[in-house]
């Protein structure tokens with residue numbers, strides 16, 4: 370057993386691992402987090418308030434995507450605080466589907482059995498509550514009623530075996546507080562363990578290797594300090610872990626050489642990222658009728674488009690109040706946010722500089738593939754059909770985007786012009802069989818070509834799940850904690 374483990378990044382995966390691995394008093398754990406490492410009572414209200422997301426929490430990395438196939442950059446939110454992106458996210462808590470798990474196993478994640486995930490789901494410490502109808506906003510209630518009238522079935526529960534349909538969200542919110550993984554796993558009791566050190570406001574530059582070998586011996590911080598360890602686990606997220614690997618000389622040799630970084634392992638880091646494209650089918654609402662606009666996220670339709678793979682549900686339509694109300698001529702607006710959750714497009718992450726303080730270049734390549742454009746357009750048409758159905762249509766004054774007269778061509782143009790991300794990036798260091806053009810790590814996150822170095826976070830998922838990613842990432846951390854560390 371490796372006795373000292375340094376974990377880089379205290380987000381969805383890192384907080385779980387630090388908690389689980391420090392259950393064994395014989396193991397020394399150091400968790401290094403770039404953002405503040407608040408204790409439960411210290412989290413600012415902007416971070417715990419479930420109605421604030423992304424940069425509005427004040428705890429964001431400030432990344433932007435390259436436009437890629439679109440005509441505009443997109444703000445890419447990532448939490449920079451203990452709890453990571455689970456501290457700034459939408460708090461929707463839905464497990465990966467059986468089809469997601471089967472697909473990941475087929476891609477090489479042998480440890481990702483249905484049984485392993487079921488065990489992980491049972492261990493998850495994040496409290497989850499499915500919203501009741503009277504907890505939804507009027508828009509969200511009208512949306513589910515309209516979906517029903519439009520022929521969408523009621524979901525049997527988004528965390529059930531048959532999740533497709535309309536329904537209210539399962540959320541990890543308690544009394545208005547978004548329960549991030551630091552609150553759920555790094556409790557005051559856990560943080561008082563003598564074998565757990567949590568260092569906040571500490572940014573990691575790179576992994577350190579034993580001279581002339583590919584054996585990790587610790588990490589180097591941006592101020593030059595080296596923290597030695599028997600094993601290094603990168604849990605810095607899809608962007609953060611990839612950037613650290615690249616700065617450490619693990620990545621495509623040619624790109625590293627261009628930046629003057631010596632190659633330690635020639636590996637396809639950052640060449641296969643995926644995210645869910647996210648389109649705002651926006652409506653000007655009747656200000657007298659719209660009612661209270663909370664919760665900002667409350668209900669969705671989960672469906673399979675005509676081009677979905679067998680057993681997969683690739684369309685999410687979420688009724689949300691996350692829109693600048695001043696954009697509406699009526700002063701009131703809501704959005705049916707349409708996401709394609711099983712996209713074909715893959716993007717890239719590369720370094721702009723070997724300086725850890727310089728943001729990496731992220732090109733999500735959303736809608737890069739024509740098939741994604743077609744599938745998203747079909748999903749937007751379903752959202753519009755629901756928007757035109759009573760009782761939701763009774764609240765609408767006008768469709769703002771793509772606009773009531775929009776043709777299929779207009780819809781795709783509007784998507785390319787206004788698209789956002791669902792903020793679920795994955796696969797910058799995917800699991801897969803060694804030697805394939807995409808695989809960077811083995812089924813437990815061990816980095817091929819190295820020893821004592823592992824990546825455990827959203828980076829290693831082989832592709833995008835058909836759900837929001839937080840529970841998938843927590844589950845993977847629980848699986849690695851159990852299988853590799855006996856925790």
Ligand SMILES: Cc1cc2nc3c(=O)[nH]c(=O)nc-3n(C[C@H](O)[C@H](O)[C@H](O)COP(=O)(O)OP(=O)(O)OC[C@H]3O[C@@H](n4cnc5c(N)ncnc54)[C@H](O)[C@@H]3O)c2cc1C
Pocket residue numbers: 377378379380381382383401402403404422423446447448449450451452453454455457458459460461462463571572573574604605606607609610613791792793794826827828837838839840842
């Ligand atoms: C706005 C938004 C809304 C979302 N909504 C939902 C939702 O409703 N439901 C859902 O399931 N998922 C949602 N997600 C996605 C989900 O939160 C993420 O997929 C998940 O949290 C990723 O976990 P992770 O462990 O891979 O990375 P993160 O949780 O991002 O953790 C990475 C950690 O590493 C730290 N770090 C990075 N680089 C360094 C470095 N060099 N040195 C030290 N520390 C470093 C970061 O500060 C961060 O704390 C959302 C995400 C966002 C941003």
